[in-house]
Amino acid sequence: MSRAADDAGHGSETAGQTTIGGMTTDTPALHLAGLTKHFGAVKAVDGIDLTVGRGEVVAFLGPNGAGKTSTIDMVLGLSTPTAGTVEVLGLRPYDAVGHGLVAAVMQSGGLLKDLTVAETVQLTASLFRSPRGTAEVLGRANLTDIADRRVGLCSGGEQQRLRFALALLPDPELLVLDEPTTGMDVESRRSFWAAIRQDTGRGRTVVFATHYLDEADAYADRIVLVRHGRIVAEGTPAQLKAMSSGRTVRATLPGADQSRLAGLPGVTSVEVRGDTVILQTRDSDAVLRRLLTETGAHDVEVTSRNLEDAFVALTSDTPDDAAALAAPTASTTGSLR
């Protein structure tokens, strides 16, 4: 907190100087308006509107090919939108990168195998006007012990922490992570996120793309679900979970009559596996009452759906699933588009 106070003082001292793009503390970290990217006939990004406030940690969650990486490339100025605009702290991406306000950890590549870890950091640091110290970022990315190792000899997780160290050099306002833990083992993932989490505690804005639900759930303040280049839902992890308000009822019922089960209250799907029936329903109480009184069902289990179910339903290719799941809850929870 004292740091925030210092910074406020620092800001007023330097008020006479040119500030970047007239940026104020109200300027969002990221603002996307009607963002669109077409590759020929393929609509990789198909009209995304999103505002990320400063200090927020936002997950871009979606299956492969949903348009996450294409969106990130435009945020970083690596590609030009077909239509729409990107503003990073009120600036064009190119200028934001030039001022070291945005940095990124990309999915793969981008490192020279025959440099050492420390050399890579020193080299990259020399490209910024006032970078953080090499030793400091190596420490923060937990790389101090392998500073002299050749990059080509580092594991995938170590290389990813190196990319993270490079991203920390300009001390960016906005840190973008593009599927940062893809291909890492559990231990590396945990260690990577531990480093990120320590860092976001300082108030940095983070936007990360992932297709791991648990990552989005564990680390994001807000989840943006993307599918086919569009945002299909957004909200806090809790709000998204609440969207999938249905329950799953599982019971043992030999010789089940499928069509009769489908007629039970609120049932959206019936699955019969041998003697087991699995029902998806919006009214589990009524289903249970009828199952236990009118049929020979036993060993009954009721489970609520989790974020994974919401994810699958909202990003699934069959629009009916998404509609069935989303329709009853859209008015009460996180915004649906």
Add this chain to the structure above:
Amino acid sequence: MSTATTTRPQHPVTPAGSRGGPVLLSPTYVAIDLRRQLRNRRTLIFLVVMPVAFFLAFGGGYRTSDPGAYAYVMASMTVYGAMIATTSVGASTSMERSSGWTRQLRLTPLRPVGYVLGKVVVAVLLGVVPIALVMLTGAVGGAELSTGEWIGVAIASWACSLVFAAFGLFMGYLIPAENVMQFIGPLLAMLSFFGGLFAPLDTLPKAMQDIAPAMPTYAVGMIARSPITHSGFSATHLALLVGWTLAFGIGTAFLFRRDATRG
């Protein structure tokens, strides 16, 4: 939408002055890149072993019998060595683009053109290594040149290597990484023959002799040897050299722009 913005401390807004703008050339980058090239065993074989070995092979026989020819071969081999060095650095851009390194650099304030500029500097600095080694070998072998001739050959072959830095960059931006060296190796050998670097031009087939004077290696060879031969430093050769350098430079700029605006 989210309450997180209010519960987290705000990251400081930093004035532009302390963040700085675009960077054009980083001496640290040049130094580390140079060190990296010198650490590469394959590069060292091309840069150190081959020019010296060729000099000994082609010129060794003249050492006592024909001092003029000995110095001539030495000058040719400084050109050859500098050519290999500068071209290979330029061509390394191909691998660095395909590995995503240049993309990573686009996330820094280094201007894309600054990357190319840095490569030119590294190439030309690395070109000093074979020039020095070949000339040292010549001196140890007893080449008899005046001080002015030593300096003249060194400076001429070094300055002329700029055209090959441009050539390497052009190739690096033109050819995919997986086969850039397979392609450039034979091309450089052919260019060396055209330049009379491996054998006097008049020993080559007539058709090659006819094409040779248009080749960049020919002009470079003539100019680099001119301190010894006291001929060849002509406006025609200079114009040819500048022309090729510009052609490769403009070609690189074109490919570079195409590369930078892709996607």
